[in-house]
Each structure stands twice: as C-alpha cells, then as structure tokens.
Amino acid sequence: MxxxxxxxxxxxxxxxxxxxxxxxxxxxxxxxxxxxxxxxxxxxxxxxxxxSDPEPLTSRFRVTHAMLLSVIARPGDAFTAMRKLLEDNHEDRRAQLRHIRRAIAIYRSLLDGGVVERLDTPDAEGRSVRLTVDLQQDFALNQPLSTFALAAFDLLDPESPSYALDMVSVVESTLDDPRQILAAQANKAKGEAVAEMKADGVEYEERMERLMDITHPQPLEELLFHAYGLYRKSHPWVGDHPLSPKSVVRDMYERAMTFGEFVSHYELARTEGIVLRYLASAYKALEHTVPDERKSEDFEDIVAWLGELVRQVDSSLLDEWEQLAHPEEDQEDAQDQPAAERVRPVTANARAFRVLVRNAMFRRVELAAWDRLAELGELDGESGWDRGRWAEAMDAYWEEYDDLGTGPEARGPKLLRIEELPEDGLWRVRQTFADPRGDHDWGISAEVDLTASDAEGRAVLKVTDVGTL
Known part of the structure; x- marks a missing residue:
C-alpha cells in the first residue's frame, strides 16, 4: 500500500x-x-x-439502451460482445443474471420497436443484428421509456398545427417528474379555478369537489396512457417505469414566457435550480432522442429556443455536457474565462433568437386576448405603452372584432414578419393578429434592440404601434 x-x-x-x-x-x-x-x-x-480490511467496492454498472445501441452499431457480433461485457466482470453471479435479464428486455424492446433487426446471415462486418436506420451521431435512448416515445411518435399527425408541441409532450411524459414544478402548476390551476367558481357563484362544497379533479397540465394524457397500456402488454418490463404526462417546456413555450417569467408566475424562486435542471434535461432528451427524420421545422425551432434559454440562464449546464459529448474540442481556454464572458451573445444563434422574438411578440398577443392590460403596461410602460395606451388600442380592436386567436396557427411564423437591420443594430417586427374574419390587418409593430438583447440574454423590444397597417 x-x-x-x-x-x-x-x-x-x-x-x-x-x-x-x-x-x-x-x-x-x-x-x-x-x-x-x-x-x-x-x-x-x-x-x-x-x-484494516479494505472497504468493499460498490458497483455502479448499469445496462442501458444507449449501451446496447453502441454495441450493436460496432462491427462484430453484438451478442458475443454483450455476453463478454455482462459475464467477464467482478459482479457476483446474482447481479450478473440481473444485468443479463435487463439486457435481454432492452434488446427485445429495440427489436419490437423496429430500432434493430436480426440478420439471417452476418453482414460483411460480422454483425448478426444491426440498426434499421442511420441514427444521428448523437442519438441516445437514455430514458427507460425512450423506445415507447419512438413508438408513440407514430400516433401523432404531422399535419397538425400542434405536431411539434405534441412531440415535446411525448418526450416530457418519459422524463422524471420535477415534483416542485408540478405541485406549483396544480396550485396555480386550483387558485384560478377557485376564483372563477366564486365569480360564478358556485357553492363551497361543490367547489371543493371540483378541485379534486384539478391537477397539473397533462397534454395528450388519454392518448399516451392508452398507447402505454398497449405497449406494456408486449413490453412488460416497462411497468417498472410509469408514464407521467406533464407540461413544463410546452407550458412555458405556449405561454411565451422567459425563464424569469415562468419562475415568477408559478412562484418557484426558491427552487429555480430545479426548473433549470429539468429544462436542461428536457433539451438534451429532445435533441438526442428524436430521430432527425421526425424533426419538423417547428420542432427544430422549439429545441433551438430551449437550448438558448438554458444557456443564457446558466451556460455551464450545456457547456459541461458538450465537453463530454465532444471531448476532442479544446475548451480549456473557455474554462479559464469568467462565466460572464463564456456566455455567447443571444443574437449569435439566429434561429433561437428569432423564436425568442416570436415568443416575446406573441406574449403580448396572449395578454391582449386575455385583457390583462396591467401586465402589458408593465412590459411596455418604459417605451410609452402603459396600461392606458394599451387599453385605448385594444378598445378599437374589440369594436371591430369579438375574438383574438391564440392557437397554434395564430402563433405561427406566417403571422410574424421580421425585417433584419443589423447595420442599425435592430430588427423591425410585425406580429399580425389572428382575427375571426381572417382580415389580418391588425397587429403589433416593434423594434428589437440587438445590443440590449445581447446584454440581457433575451429579446429586448420596444413596441412602436398597435393597430391597423
């Protein structure tokens, strides 16, 4: 010694x-x-x-989907390689048998899910089993229910306006629950429901009964649980990993909120680290679990937005993962820099920044549709658009129309025009309202300050007009 x-x-x-x-x-x-x-x-x-006797070493060995995919993707016989990996180690026989059973279960799920296939005769590189598709280099099935997610994608309608967000919901249902966030969402929903029921004159006993059915948002709940039940019949081992539909990423995106606005809305200031960790995990799952051929333009926009959001809040979370994923890249100099200098400008990622701008504009559309003029005044008061001015503008709109759309088509790129003027340090944007007649003559005009956006890590804009073109 x-x-x-x-x-x-x-x-x-x-x-x-x-x-x-x-x-x-x-x-x-x-x-x-x-x-x-x-x-x-x-x-x-x-x-x-x-x-003294040495302390016994505790094995942390785990068989994962990513491990099997890696072994299958290599030249040679995957079964021989896995047998050597599972038996030629220092685990006791009982542990080895447990790992073997899990490896078989994962292999069957990959086989049934169509991710891999058996070959009648070995190929030129000696493989007797191979991947059925060319997965992107960073593809990884790291969640126990990732193969279920791959199967569930087939149930979604690619032509649906909500297709990209539905993809997000499928992936979120396979992630571990951030209990503090879900509890805050449930409490917020119950509080809003109580206020609405009181306004409608609902009696106390009935209010309490109705509150029993209110929980955190669970998009696609019925579809996902039905699919999970069918999937579980042919993949009984997934019963150890219950499905959990939830909406954190989707909720934040649909509400067009920044990280700070989301934390404030649900009163999560004391647990904002949990929010950030969940968002980082969701970003990596969305980026590296969904095959490239299933990623629509809208889905790519959401992933780009989420990654930039996490990076601007705490770049170390993604930088650390990227260093592990790409060790060949020399990042020593970057690590020596102060944290504030390591964060790249938010405008550097053009795709993600366009989504940030789109969300900032649509946030104002939603607040206007919900008649939350005080919040609009807080957002734009410094640029001269206080509550009174917003009220005056929207009164003119409500005189002409009786509704203002906030659905997937209302927030789509077709209703947002961006004129990039980098030489002037700004973008000019116009968010068109989705009015019920489809006139598309009303909207919000604004200027985006690129320098201020880089300084604050978000889209900083100034409303210039609300009205007709």
Whole structure:
C-alpha cells in the first residue's frame, strides 16, 4: 500500500526542512492550512489503513439502451460482445443474471420497436443484428421509456398545427417528474379555478369537489396512457417505469414566457435550480432522442429556443455536457474565462433568437386576448405603452372584432414578419393578429434592440404601434 501526504503537509515539511534545526527559524515558519473540509490524518491513520480490511467496492454498472445501441452499431457480433461485457466482470453471479435479464428486455424492446433487426446471415462486418436506420451521431435512448416515445411518435399527425408541441409532450411524459414544478402548476390551476367558481357563484362544497379533479397540465394524457397500456402488454418490463404526462417546456413555450417569467408566475424562486435542471434535461432528451427524420421545422425551432434559454440562464449546464459529448474540442481556454464572458451573445444563434422574438411578440398577443392590460403596461410602460395606451388600442380592436386567436396557427411564423437591420443594430417586427374574419390587418409593430438583447440574454423590444397597417 502506498499513501501520499496531502499537498499542504508536503509544503509544510519542505518549509521546516529548509529552516533546518534552528528552533527560532522553525517557529517563524508559516504553516499552510489544510483545505476546508479536510479530514486530518497521521501515523495512526496510516497504520490503521494497512491493518484494516479494505472497504468493499460498490458497483455502479448499469445496462442501458444507449449501451446496447453502441454495441450493436460496432462491427462484430453484438451478442458475443454483450455476453463478454455482462459475464467477464467482478459482479457476483446474482447481479450478473440481473444485468443479463435487463439486457435481454432492452434488446427485445429495440427489436419490437423496429430500432434493430436480426440478420439471417452476418453482414460483411460480422454483425448478426444491426440498426434499421442511420441514427444521428448523437442519438441516445437514455430514458427507460425512450423506445415507447419512438413508438408513440407514430400516433401523432404531422399535419397538425400542434405536431411539434405534441412531440415535446411525448418526450416530457418519459422524463422524471420535477415534483416542485408540478405541485406549483396544480396550485396555480386550483387558485384560478377557485376564483372563477366564486365569480360564478358556485357553492363551497361543490367547489371543493371540483378541485379534486384539478391537477397539473397533462397534454395528450388519454392518448399516451392508452398507447402505454398497449405497449406494456408486449413490453412488460416497462411497468417498472410509469408514464407521467406533464407540461413544463410546452407550458412555458405556449405561454411565451422567459425563464424569469415562468419562475415568477408559478412562484418557484426558491427552487429555480430545479426548473433549470429539468429544462436542461428536457433539451438534451429532445435533441438526442428524436430521430432527425421526425424533426419538423417547428420542432427544430422549439429545441433551438430551449437550448438558448438554458444557456443564457446558466451556460455551464450545456457547456459541461458538450465537453463530454465532444471531448476532442479544446475548451480549456473557455474554462479559464469568467462565466460572464463564456456566455455567447443571444443574437449569435439566429434561429433561437428569432423564436425568442416570436415568443416575446406573441406574449403580448396572449395578454391582449386575455385583457390583462396591467401586465402589458408593465412590459411596455418604459417605451410609452402603459396600461392606458394599451387599453385605448385594444378598445378599437374589440369594436371591430369579438375574438383574438391564440392557437397554434395564430402563433405561427406566417403571422410574424421580421425585417433584419443589423447595420442599425435592430430588427423591425410585425406580429399580425389572428382575427375571426381572417382580415389580418391588425397587429403589433416593434423594434428589437440587438445590443440590449445581447446584454440581457433575451429579446429586448420596444413596441412602436398597435393597430391597423
């Protein structure tokens, strides 16, 4: 056994040796302190380490979908490679059998899901089983229910205006629950329901009964649970991983909220770290679980928006993952930079920034549709559009129309015009209202300040007009 002294002990011994045997010099030596949290040790500790039995090592070995995909994608016989991996290790036989059973279960799910196929004869590289599609380089089925998600995508209508968000909902249903966020969403929904029922004169007992059925938003709940029930019959092992429909990413996107607005809306200031971690996990799942051929333009926009949102809040979450995913890239210089300098300008990712601008504009459309003029005044008061001015503009709209659309088509790119003027440091944008007659003559005009947006990590815009063209 070899034990090496800690750095501060070595430095102190060197300093004492340099002082020699002179008592006065030795007393003047400034000893280096142990780092915070350091557990002291000495000769007795060293002898105890030698005499005592070593602590048993606890294995962290896990068989995952990503592991099987990696082995199957390599040249050679995947079964031989997996057998060696599962049996030629230091696990006890009971643990080995458990890993073998899980590997078989995952393989069957990949086979039944159409992700892999058996070959009657080995191919030129010796594979007896192969991937059925060319998955992108960073494709990974890291969630236990990822194969279910792949199967559930087939149930969605690619022509639906909500197709991209439905894809998000499928992936979110396979992620671990962020309990604090879901509880806050349920509490918010119940609070809004109570206020509405009181306004409608609903009696207390009935209000309490109705509240029992209110929970956090669960898009596609009926469809997903029905599909999960069928999938579970042929894949019984997924029963250990219950499906959990939820809407965090989708909720934030549909409400066109920034990270800060979402945290404030649901009163999650004390747990905003949990919100950020969930969003980062969702981003990686959306980016690397969904095959490229299923990614629509709208879906790519959502993923780009989500990635930039997370990066602007805390770039280290994505930078750390990207360093692991691409170790060949030299990022030492970047790590030496201050955190504020490592965050790239928000306008550098043009696709994501366009989504941020679109969301910022549509946020105003939604608030106008819901007649939440005070919030509009808070957003645009500094640019001269206070509550009174918004009320005056929207009164003119309501005199002409009795509805203002906020559905998927209303927020689509067809109703947003962007004129990029980078030489002037701004973009001019026009968000057209989805009026019930389809006239499309009303809307919001604004200017986006690119320099201010980079400084604040969000789309900073100034409303210039609300009305007809």
């Amino acid at each position: 070899v034990a090496q002294a800690p750095e501060h002990v070595v430095e102190n011994e060197k300093a004492l040796a340099k002082a020699g045997d002179d008592p006065k010099k030795r007393r003047k030596v400034v000893r280096k302190k142990a780092p915070e949290g350091f557990v002291s040790w000495g000769q007795n500790t060293f002898e105890k380490l030698i005499a």
